[in-house]
């Protein structure tokens with residue numbers, strides 16, 4: 001939507017007055033002053049007038065228990081199933097907060113609030129995410145130790161992770177390990193386990209900050225309460 005229309009829809013000013021605000025440098029998009037009247041506002045953009053965020057829609061927040069076999073984006077050029085297929089076709093333009101791989105299941109947040117997304121996904125803020133991984137091989141203190149020391153993945157240093165060995169299957173030569181991390185780099189958990197010689201066979205995210213999937217069956221979603229949204233915000237390290 002064109003920026004002046006966006007501001008008018010949000011009730012800031014008439015379209016003409018909105019244009020004046022834009023030309024006078026009072027409007028920013030994603031923290032950059034925007035004076036281009038032709039700019040098209042996109043889902044996830046943070047638009048501010050005089051430093052105050054403008055929402056065209058009520059911010060909404062959802063939690064989805066993503067099944068395997070869905071990609072975490074709002075559309076797919078290859079026509080694959082996306083998480084949006086599992087959500088209500090409402091008036092809000094919601095989108096996933098970060099990503100889970102196609103073959104990863106578990107807790108995925110979705111929102112129309114760009115600032116919330118930035119806070120949750122920025123590694124600096126360190127919201128903890130807990131994954132349960134079925135890995136090939138026998139996980140033990142020795143081979144998992146590097147995970148707790150802070151590894152470098154794709155040239156980026158990641159913070160030390162915590163783990164718990166939940167099960168070991170000597171016959172099938174696999175282990176179940178829970179891993180708590182702070183960042184959300186592409187394929188991070190798979191890469192971390194691969195780096196210690198334990199390839200991931202199955203992966204699920206079971207916790208995001210203070211929230212878990214209790215009571216939410218695979219493929220189902222629910223709105224987050226105001227309290228849960230503030231709990232997530234509080235989980236962000238300043």
Ligand code: URA
Pocket residue numbers: 099100101102104186187188189190191203
């Ligand atoms: N780490 C991964 O490897 N995959 C995911 O989907 C999420 C975290």
